Amino acid sequence: MTAFTLADLERIVAERAASADLKSYTASLYAKGIGKASQKLGEEAVETVIAAVSGDRQGVVSESADLLYHLLVVLGISGIKLEEVLEELDRRTAQTGLEEKAARGHD
Template sequence: MNKNEIISEIYSIILDRINRRPQGSYTAEIVNKGKGYVARKVGEESVEVIVASLTEGKERFISEVADLIYHLLVLMALEGVTPEDIYKELERRRK
């Protein structure tokens, strides 16, 4: 897999898990708890990224950033926002 496509692939998997809600899926579990719960997870993971940046090593920081990105993707899916929407906004800001 092309590493530039990983975000889109994970987003597609998240959409599938939201639609199918398979038993044992962490994505389905947090989505079943509601958008507010997912939004709080994004906040929680954001704090963990900050703490890792200030007091923990690079590997822990990488792990926490990955957790934050995953939870952001779940929240984006619940909001009907795609990675492409974000890419377009970033591109617009770049100009």
């Protein structure tokens, strides 16, 4: 089991986003803005689904890594900390999934 966490990835993304490294993919995504970063997030989500439906286990692993990375980029550009998402998940798990979904009233 790895000790690497999503908090580690969030920190790395933030560091690279703030860098002036012209070779940094993260810095280039931040520079292109939320539209491009969101597009990449959507592409990775679709690629993850395709791998899953295809039964491509390694593909799911690889695409999921891309998906999580791009999600953290979108969150970062949006000024949202991973901790906020985790707090929301914590709040939701205080009740059953069906109760939580019904309380949202828009799904």
